Amino acid sequence: MEEKRLFIGAEVWAPWPKEEPRGRHILPENRHLTLEFLGNVKPPELRPPRLTTALVGKTDKLVFLPKKEERIAAYHIEFYGEDLLKSYIGKEYLPHVSVARAPFNKKEWEENFTPLPVIIPAIHLYMSIGNLTYKPLATHKLPLPFVEIEHAADIAFHIYGNTLAEIFLHAQIALAFKFPPLLKYVNEGKPTSLDEIIMALNVIVALTDQDMGCPFKAVSFHGEYKNNSWEMIVDV
Amino acid sequence: MYKKIGPATYLLPQENGMLVPGLIIATEELLNEPGMEEPLQQVRNVACLPGIVGHSIAMPDIHWGYGFPIGAVAAMDAKDGVISPGGVGYDINCGVRLAVGKIAFSSLSEKTKHELISKIFNYVPSGVGRGHRGKTIHDKDYKNLLEHGAKWSVRQGFGLDIDLEHTESNGMIEGANFDAVSSVAKERGKDQLGTIGSGNHFVEIGAIEKIFLPDTAKEWGIFEGQLYILIHSGSRGFGHQICQDTLNAFIQKGFGENLADRQLVAAPIQSEDGRRYFEAMAAAANFAFNNRQQILHEVRQAFKDICNIQHEEIRLIYDVCHNIAKFEEHAGKKLCVHRKGATRAFKGQPVLVPGDMGRASHLMVGLGNSLTWASSCHGAGRARSRVASMKNWKGKDIKDYMKNQGVTVLASSMKTVAEEMPDAYKDVDVVVSAVQEAGLANMVAKLKPHLVIKG
Numbered sequence: 001m002e003e004k005r006l007f008i009g010a011e012v013w014a015p016w017p018k019e020e021p022r023g024r025h026i027l028p029e030n031r032h033l034t035l036e037f038l039g040n041v042k043p044p045e046l047r048p049p050r051l052t053t054a055l056v057g058k059t060d061k062l063v064f065l066p067k068k069e070e071r072i073a074a075y076h077i078e079f080y081g082e083d084l085l086k087s088y089i090g091k092e093y094l095p096h097v098s099v100a101r102a103p104f105n106k107k108e109w110e111e112n113f114t115p116l117p118v119i120i121p122a123i124h125l126y127m128s129i130g131n132l133t134y135k136p137l138a139t140h141k142l143p144l145p146f147v148e149i150e151h152a153a154d155i156a157f158h159i160y161g162n163t164l165a166e167i168f169l170h171a172q173i174a175l176a177f178k179f180p181p182l183l184k185y186v187n188e189g190k191p192t193s194l195d196e197i198i199m200a201l202n203v204i205v206a207l208t209d210q211d212m213g214c215p216f217k218a219v220s221f222h223g224e225y226k227n228n229s230w231e232m233i234v235d236v
Numbered sequence: 237m238y239k240k241i242g243p244a245t246y247l248l249p250q251e252n253g254m255l256v257p258g259l260i261i262a263t264e265e266l267l268n269e270p271g272m273e274e275p276l277q278q279v280r281n282v283a284c285l286p287g288i289v290g291h292s293i294a295m296p297d298i299h300w301g302y303g304f305p306i307g308a309v310a311a312m313d314a315k316d317g318v319i320s321p322g323g324v325g326y327d328i329n330c331g332v333r334l335a336v337g338k339i340a341f342s343s344l345s346e347k348t349k350h351e352l353i354s355k356i357f358n359y360v361p362s363g364v365g366r367g368h369r370g371k372t373i374h375d376k377d378y379k380n381l382l383e384h385g386a387k388w389s390v391r392q393g394f395g396l397d398i399d400l401e402h403t404e405s406n407g408m409i410e411g412a413n414f415d416a417v418s419s420v421a422k423e424r425g426k427d428q429l430g431t432i433g434s435g436n437h438f439v440e441i442g443a444i445e446k447i448f449l450p451d452t453a454k455e456w457g458i459f460e461g462q463l464y465i466l467i468h469s470g471s472r473g474f475g476h477q478i479c480q481d482t483l484n485a486f487i488q489k490g491f492g493e494n495l496a497d498r499q500l501v502a503a504p505i506q507s508e509d510g511r512r513y514f515e516a517m518a519a520a521a522n523f524a525f526n527n528r529q530q531i532l533h534e535v536r537q538a539f540k541d542i543c544n545i546q547h548e549e550i551r552l553i554y555d556v557c558h559n560i561a562k563f564e565e566h567a568g569k570k571l572c573v574h575r576k577g578a579t580r581a582f583k584g585q586p587v588l589v590p591g592d593m594g595r596a597s598h599l600m601v602g603l604g605n606s607l608t609w610a611s612s613c614h615g616a617g618r619a620r621s622r623v624a625s626m627k628n629w630k631g632k633d634i635k636d637y638m639k640n641q642g643v644t645v646l647a648s649s650m651k652t653v654a655e656e657m658p659d660a661y662k663d664v665d666v667v668v669s670a671v672q673e674a675g676l677a678n679m680v681a682k683l684k685p686h687l688v689i690k691g
Contacts, residue, residue: 148623150621150623150624151300151621151622151623152271152299152300152618152619152620152621153299153300153301153306153618154622155622155623179364195487195488199484202480202484206420206424206473206477206480209424209473209476210420210423210424210473213363213364214364214473215364215434215435217326217327217476218326218476218479218480220302220499221302221483221487221492221498221499221501222302222499233302235302235326235476236434236435236622
């Protein structure tokens, strides 16, 4: 098989804003976290990750790379809980997702930065095909923290998690995907029942509403935690 | 499953723990729509609540809700029955207000319409987090507006005394108690008086398109082509928090155990918990009456600024609640009537039924039908989820489409508009036809929106 320009990366999903500051943007579907740059090589086998839990985090600051000649605007990612990707690649790395290349106005980016929730849905063996476009050659899907589902009157999700703490975190991330400013109140609490989770989520809704307004009225006392899943319905 | 017992009226048999039968107001067409089984099961669940009297009732716009379906009516014996926050809803006293002008809508020039909608958009905050900056309510005023209802706003100069005569319960639910409301609820509501909110709330201006009952229309001063204003809003974060506080308390006390759905959680009306909830609910209801009173005031001011139409020339027809629990007397019995997504329809009373922002809304007259505790529907009901509506309209020019329907839309968020497009809702004409066929209310006039402000 011929050599290609390859790297291992983690796909990044976020509620990217419709408008971003000027620059040569990397389109949302191409945004990723580089785990290991392989270079011009024949495609190796992509080692499957042993991840039983979803990877969620947030963009917590801007970074401009490389330091000596800043030509990439990127968001640094802080993971909730352990950064399991570090174990996967077996070494330290800078978790960041590049969003634009030069030319750009650094100050414009800094002034417009707001934190966003992120999900890592898959690890890919990527091929760089130029023009800020990357094609997956091999993929390992990762557990998702939630999936939005249809609901006639309100909004609804299946929230997934191996523990109540994971359900609580993933539910918050689902809400933050719909309304990123809510991220300010996301926390890694350890509720001991589904009712406690629902009450804690509603505290976050109330805090957000007092602070800046919130599109959600309340998370309803609906459903049960069963088979590592909970159907969350949110009154809007 | 159900048995037809009259025009657009079906019985759900009393079985499996139900204390009363279910009663469904609907046409065959509405009953056969997909997704009806879940809300009908909720009707059966409501029928199991202690103290329920008569029937567990479903209106033609019924759809799934929290505990109670939306479009539900349930009356409880005031002595032995229960009161349930799920039977009122999070948005306590979400309701609708209809006012009319002396002029025809068509007499407004295009320039005037544009200036008017922009002015109202400026005067009446809409959208997520859009409170009044610089119009914070402090404790003393809070206590008064919660305990005195819309009269407080009128005394502050927001509107006319006569408005109160055309508001359900004269704009005040008795029994509101400032001390029954948490500090979190007060904090959430303090900047939100006089604001629309988001989601399906709106201010709409249009024309009376068709008159069905000329005598009633004449009595109410309604004519074809007349300019109307329709306002849909509720108790905002204040009411949502009161509902949440109560649900938390009731669930923590174990009131939800042994219920088919713990969102039906309820307390005896005559208990400390039941009384406390009613006092807080009444406070939220009075907040909402004040909210709609102040919104109408700002709309009147916009008409004065742009069209030189005086405040008194915009006349309130009626203001109705559609999420509330009220003590009423029916057939000599004192009942606590829960109406969740349903409207009171006393004999001769205006009934307001908003549809969607593209097609129509309706003005009806109540017939005081005792079978539904003098209640009627409240709107069209959603036919499509927000997710599906967003997908359907992705990449399309929504504003342009609405313009072609004769409607100009101004909104804080186009995402909200995409979620609220006309095809996301059932056809309100079908819903009101069922209500009329069942003898709950008669159509008086059809309203066509032309200028819409959404959150």
